[in-house]
Amino acid sequence: xxSVWADDQQREPSVEQPDGTRRRATIHDVAxxxxxxxxxxxxxxxxxxxxxxxxxxxxxxAARLLDYRPSRFARGMVRKGTVTTGLVIPDxxxxxxxxxAAGVLEAAEQRGWQVVMWDSRIDEAREQDALDVLSHQADxxxxxxxxxxxxxxxxxxxxxxxxxxxxxxxxRFAAVGIDAAAGLAQGMAHLVGAGHRRIGMLDGxxxxxxxxxxxxxxxxxxGLPVDESWITLCAEHSVAGGEAGMEQLLDARPDITAxxxxxxxxxxxxxRAARRRGRRVPEDLAVLGFDGLSLGELVExxxxxxxxxxxxxxxxxxxxxxxxxSGAEPLRGAEAWVVPELVVRASA
Amino acid sequence: xxSVWADDQQREPSVEQPDGTRRRATIHDVAxxxxxxxxxxxxxxxxxxxxxxxxxxxxxxAARLLDYRPSRFARGMVRKGTVTTGLVIPDxxxxxxxxxAAGVLEAAEQRGWQVVMWDSRIDEAREQDALDVLSHQADxxxxxxxxxxxxxxxxxxxxxxxxxxxxxxxxRFAAVGIDAAAGLAQGMAHLVGAGHRRIGMLDGxxxxxxxxxxxxxxxxxxGLPVDESWITLCAEHSVAGGEAGMEQLLDARPDITAxxxxxxxxxxxxxRAARRRGRRVPEDLAVLGFDGLSLGELVExxxxxxxxxxxxxxxxxxxxxxxxxSGAEPLRGAEAWVVPELVVRASA
DNA sequence: TGGGGGCCCGTGAGCGTTCACGTGAACGTT
DNA sequence: AACGTTCACGTGAACGCTCACGGGCCCCCA
Numbered sequence: 193x194x195s196v197w198a199d200d201q202q203r204e205p206s207v208e209q210p211d212g213t214r215r216r217a218t219i220h221d222v223a224x225x226x227x228x229x230x231x232x233x234x235x236x237x238x239x240x241x242x243x244x245x246x247x248x249x250x251x252x253x254a255a256r257l258l259d260y261r262p263s264r265f266a267r268g269m270v271r272k273g274t275v276t277t278g279l280v281i282p283d284x285x286x287x288x289x290x291x292x293a294a295g296v297l298e299a300a301e302q303r304g305w306q307v308v309m310w311d312s313r314i315d316e317a318r319e320q321d322a323l324d325v326l327s328h329q330a331d332x333x334x335x336x337x338x339x340x341x342x343x344x345x346x347x348x349x350x351x352x353x354x355x356x357x358x359x360x361x362x363x364r365f366a367a368v369g370i371d372a373a374a375g376l377a378q379g380m381a382h383l384v385g386a387g388h389r390r391i392g393m394l395d396g397x398x399x400x401x402x403x404x405x406x407x408x409x410x411x412x413x414x415g416l417p418v419d420e421s422w423i424t425l426c427a428e429h430s431v432a433g434g435e436a437g438m439e440q441l442l443d444a445r446p447d448i449t450a451x452x453x454x455x456x457x458x459x460x461x462x463x464r465a466a467r468r469r470g471r472r473v474p475e476d477l478a479v480l481g482f483d484g485l486s487l488g489e490l491v492e493x494x495x496x497x498x499x500x501x502x503x504x505x506x507x508x509x510x511x512x513x514x515x516x517x518s519g520a521e522p523l524r525g526a527e528a529w530v531v532p533e534l535v536v537r538a539s540a
Numbered sequence: 541x542x543s544v545w546a547d548d549q550q551r552e553p554s555v556e557q558p559d560g561t562r563r564r565a566t567i568h569d570v571a572x573x574x575x576x577x578x579x580x581x582x583x584x585x586x587x588x589x590x591x592x593x594x595x596x597x598x599x600x601x602a603a604r605l606l607d608y609r610p611s612r613f614a615r616g617m618v619r620k621g622t623v624t625t626g627l628v629i630p631d632x633x634x635x636x637x638x639x640x641a642a643g644v645l646e647a648a649e650q651r652g653w654q655v656v657m658w659d660s661r662i663d664e665a666r667e668q669d670a671l672d673v674l675s676h677q678a679d680x681x682x683x684x685x686x687x688x689x690x691x692x693x694x695x696x697x698x699x700x701x702x703x704x705x706x707x708x709x710x711x712r713f714a715a716v717g718i719d720a721a722a723g724l725a726q727g728m729a730h731l732v733g734a735g736h737r738r739i740g741m742l743d744g745x746x747x748x749x750x751x752x753x754x755x756x757x758x759x760x761x762x763g764l765p766v767d768e769s770w771i772t773l774c775a776e777h778s779v780a781g782g783e784a785g786m787e788q789l790l791d792a793r794p795d796i797t798a799x800x801x802x803x804x805x806x807x808x809x810x811x812r813a814a815r816r817r818g819r820r821v822p823e824d825l826a827v828l829g830f831d832g833l834s835l836g837e838l839v840e841x842x843x844x845x846x847x848x849x850x851x852x853x854x855x856x857x858x859x860x861x862x863x864x865x866s867g868a869e870p871l872r873g874a875e876a877w878v879v880p881e882l883v884v885r886a887s888a
Numbered sequence: 889t890g891g892g893g894g895c896c897c898g899t900g901a902g903c904g905t906t907c908a909c910g911t912g913a914a915c916g917t918t
Numbered sequence: 919a920a921c922g923t924t925c926a927c928g929t930g931a932a933c934g935c936t937c938a939c940g941g942g943c944c945c946c947c948a
Contacts, residue, residue: 218934229898234936242896261698264677265616266934269903274677276656284645285834290638297632297659306677308624309657311645329612329622329654350609431838460838486633490779490808492840566904577928582906592926614904617933892947899940910929917922 207258217258226254237262275305277513278326280335282314286429286457287485288502289336292356295506296334303514312336314397323347332516334509338398341365352516354509359402359529366515366522368508368530372402373409375498375532379452379480380410382496382534388450388478389416393423394437394462396454403454403482422448426458434461442469450478450540456485456497463491463539478540482532493538500532555606565606574602585610623653625861626674628683630662634777634805635833636850637684640704643854644682651862660684662745671695680864682857686746689713700864702857707750707877714863714870716856716878720750721757723846723880727800727828728758730844730882736798736826737764741771742785742810744802751830755800770796774806782809790817798826798888804833804845811839811887826888830880841886848880 207217222233228251235243236251237260254260268274279296281289293309300307308330310322316338326333327349334354337344341363344353355367383391391411395404404423411418422445426437434457441451442465451466453459459481463473471477473493481488484499508528515522522528555565571581576599583591584599585608602608616622627644629637641657648655656678658670664686674681675697682702685692689711692701703715731739739759743752752771759766770793774785782801786809789799799814801807807829811821819825821841829836832847856876863870870876 219936220934230935231899231937232897235897238936244896247896256698259698262676263617263934265613266903267676267936268613269611269617269905269934270936272903279657284638284642287635287638290632290635290641293638293657294632294659297657301658306656306673308654309627309641309645310649311642325654328610328615350604350607431834464838486779487835487838490812490835491838567906568904578905579907579929580927583927586906590926595926611904614933615906617904617935618906620933890948892945894945895943897940897942899938901937901939903935903937905933907932908930911927913925913927915922915924918920 216263217255217260219260219262221258222251222254222260225258226251275303275332275517276330277305277307277510278310278322278330278333278335279307280310280312280319280322280326280333280337282312282319282336283429284311286455287487288455288483291502292506292509295503295508296510297506298503299507299510303510305510310335314338320347327351332513334513352513354512354516354522356505356509366512366528368505368512368523368528370402370500370505371529371531373406375482375500375534376403376406376410376452378532378534379482379498380407380414382536383450383452383478383480383540384414384416386450386478386540389414390445390448391416391418391422391450391452392441392445392448393452394434394441394454394458395423395425396429396458397425397427397433399425407452421445426454426461429455430457431461431464434458435465436461438462438465439469442466442471448477450480452480452482454482456481456483456488456495459495459497459539460488460491463493463495474539480540484532484535488535488537496537496540497535498532499535501530505530564611565603565608567608567610569606570599570602570608573606574599623651623680623865624678625653625655625858626658626670626678626681626683627655628658628660628667628670628674628681628685630660630667630684631777632659634803635835636803636805636831639850640854640857643851643856644858645854646851647855647858651858653858658683662686668695675699680861682861700861702860702864702870704853704857714860714876716853716860716871716876718750718848718853719877719879721754723830723848723882724751724754724758724800726880726882727830727846728755728762730884731798731800731826731828731888732762732764734798734826734888737762738793738796739764739766739770739798739800740789740793740796741800742782742789742802742806743771743773744777744806745773745775745781747773751802769793774802774809777803778805779809779812782806783813784809786810786813787817790814790819796825798828800828800830802830804829804831804836804843807843807845807887808836808839811841811843822887828888832880832883836883836885844885844888845883846880847883849878853878 207215207221209215219230219233223230233251236248312319332352336356353365355363355365357370358367359369393407424437424441426433451462453462459479463479466477481495481497484497488495488497512522555563555569557563567578567581571578581599584596660667672695680700684704701713703711703713706715707717741755772785772789774781801810807827811827814825829843829845832845836843836845860870
C-alpha cells in the first residue's frame with residue numbers, strides 16, 4: 193500500500209491565501225474542502241464515533257491533500273492535561289548526566305509527561321537562557337543550576353523548580369540530593385582500613401561543596417594529616433581535567449598514597465597522570481572515584497568508586513515535580529537523597 | 541531581598557471557583573484582582589510600554605498572589621513561531637547517542653527551537669509510542685527508528701521526519717547518514733596494510749546493514765578469505781554484547797588475526813574477551829572499532845576506530861528539519877553524509 | 889399513522905492570549 | 919479657545935480546536 197503521507201509531508205505550507213502567501217491548513221480548510229463541518233473533521237481525525245465511514249474517508253483524504261495537522265496549541269487550550277517538564281543538563285558529554293536524563297525520561301514517560309531538554313554546557317548565562325525559555329514552555333523545570341536561588345527565582349516566573357544535587361540546607365527550592373557524607377564515610381573507611389593516611393583530593397571546578405566537606409570531615413574523624421592544602425581544584429570535570437589536577441597535586445604533595453576524585457572522570461585522569469609519573473596504581477597510589485560510571489570497569493586498573501544510582505536520581509526528581517504539581521509537600525531530607533555505595537575494584 | 545515567588549510557587553492551583561474546585565489563574569483573574577483590563581495585565585507581564593509603573597507593580601503583585609502564569613497554549617495560538625522538534629534516541633546509556641543529541645540541542649538552540657526528547661530504549665513498540673505522542677506535540681521529528689517506512693508513516697500523521705543513519709536508498713524520508721563505505725575503505729586498508737587477511741566482524745543486533753555490507757565489499761576487494769561466516773551477531777550494542785560475540789567468533793574462527801567491531805562498545809568488549817582467552821591485542825589480534833567514543837582512548841590498549849563527528853550528525857539533522865520546514869528540498873547524498881575518519885591508536 | 893430511538897451531522901460557545909484599534913484625560917501649542 | 923499629541927488604558931476580534939448541544943433523517947414497532 194502506497195501512503196500519500198510520506199511524499200506530501202516534505203512540503204510545508206499548504207493553503208493559498210487571498211494575498212498569495214501560504215498558511216498552514218486549519219480544520220476549517222479541511223471542512224470546506226470535504227464539504228462538511230469542522231466538527232465532522234474533528235471526528236474523523238480523532239477517530240471518534242458518530243461518523244459515516246465514507247465521509248470519514250473523504251475527510252481524511254482532504255486532510256492529506258492539504259497536509260493538515262491539528263494545532264497543538266488549539267488542542268492544548270481545550271484539552272487539559274498535557275504536562276511538559278523542562279530538563280536542564282550541564283554537560284551531555286559527561287556520561288553521568290545522560291543516565292540521570294534517562295531516569296527523568298523514564299519516569300516522565302510513565303506519567304505520560306513530556307520532557308524538553310536543554311544543555312547548559314556549564315555556562316551560567318546559558319543556564320538562565322534555559323530558564324527564560326522553559327519557564328514559558330514547561331509546567332515545571334528540573335535540572336542542574338549553579339546560579340543562586342534569587343537569580344533562579346527571577347528567571348523562573350513562578351514555575352516550579354526541582355534542583356538536582358543540592359541538599360535542603362543549600363536551597364529553598366525542592367531538590368534531590370546525593371548523600372555525599374554517607375558516601376565518603378564508606379570511601380574513607382575503606383582507604384583508611386587499607387592503611388592510607390596521606391590522602392589527597394581532586395575537587396571539581398565549583399570549589400568547596402558537599403563532597404569536599406564530607407572528605408574533610410572524614411579526614412578529621414580519622415585524625416589524618418589532611419587539610420585544604422591537600423586538595424587541588426580541577427579546571428574541568430573531565431579526564432583531562434583530572435590529569436592536569438593530578439600533576440598539580442603530585443607537585444604539591446608528592447607523599448600522598450591515595451587520592452579521592454570528585455568524580456570518576458577526574459579519577460580516571462588521576463590514574464593516568466599518576467602512571468605517567470611512574471606511580472603504580474594501586475600499589476603506590478590508590479585512587480577512588482565518585483559516580484560509578486560504567487567506564488570505570490573498562491579502564492586499567494578498574495576504578496573503585498562511590499557508585500550512585502543515577503537513574504533513580506532522575507526518577508526522584510520527577511517524583512518531586514509530581515508532588516509540586518499536585519500541591520503536596522515535596523520530599524525533604526532522607527527520602528529525597530540517594531546514597532552512594534562503595535564499589536571496590538582494583539584501583540583502591 | 542526576599543522573593544515571594546520561591547515560596548508561593550510550591551502550591552499549585554490558586555483560584556477558588558463557585559463550585560469549590562480550584563483552577564489555574566488566568567489573565568482575567570489577575571485583571572479583576574488588580575482592577576484593570578486583560579490587556580493591561582498583558583502589558584505588565586510582558587513588560588511592554590504604555591503602562592504606568594505604579595499600576596504595573598500592582599498588576600505584578602496580583603499575579604504573584606494568584607500564582608499566575610500565562611498559558612503557553614493560548615500564547616502559542618496567537619503568537620506564531622515557537623518551533624518544537626521531537627528527538628528519539630534509542631539508548632541513552634550508549635555514549636554515542638548523547639553526543640548526537642548534544643549536536644541536535646546545540647543546533648536547535650541556535651535557531652531558537654525546542655527539543656522534546658524520547659528514549660525508545662531500542663524497543664520498536666516504544667518507538668511507535670514516541671511517534672504517536674510526538675506527532676501531536678512537535679513540528680518535526682528526528683531520530684533513530686527501526687520500523688519500516690510505512691509503519692513510520694502510519695504513526696506520523698504527516699509530521700516531517702528526519703531519519704538518523706539511513707542512506708537515501710534505504711528510506712524515502714529525509715535522512716542523515718554515515719558513509720560506512722568510505723569508513724571501511726580506510727579501516728580495511730589499514731588492516732590489510734598491516735598484513736591482516738583473516739579478518740572477522742562483530743556485527744550489531746539488527747543484522748545486515750551498511751557496515752556489514754561495506755565490510756564484505758572491502759573484503760572482496762582485497763580478495764580476503766572472508767564471507768558471512770566470518771561475521772557474528774552481537775546480542776546487544778554494549779561491551780557485554782561484544783564480549784559474548786567475541787567468544788562466539790573465536791570459537792567459530794579461531795584463526796582470525798583481526799576483528800572489526802560494529803561500534804566501539806562492541807570492539808572494547810571484543811578486546812576484553814580476546815585477552816581473557818589469552819590473546820594479546822594487538823599482537824595476536826587487532827581490533828578496530830567504529831564510532832570514535834572518547835572512552836576508546838581510556839581503555840588498554842587504546843582503541844583504533846573509525847571516528848565519526850557525532851555532534852555534526854545531530855546538527856545536520858536539524859539542518860534537514862529546517863529545510864523541510866521552509867519547504868526547501870532536503871539534502872540528499874553526500875551533503876547529508878558524515879564520513880568517518882580512521883583514528884589509529886594501539887589496538888590495530 | 890404517529891412516535892420513539894438510533895444514526896449522522898452541524899451550530900454556538902468557550903478555552904486564554906495577543907493584536908489592532910478606540911477612548912478619554914491631561915497637557916502644550918497656536 | 920480650539921486643536922493636536924501623548925499617555926494610560928480598555929474593547930472587540932481572532933487564533934484553531936473541542937464539547938455540549940440540537941436537529942434532521944430513516945427505520946421500526948405499536
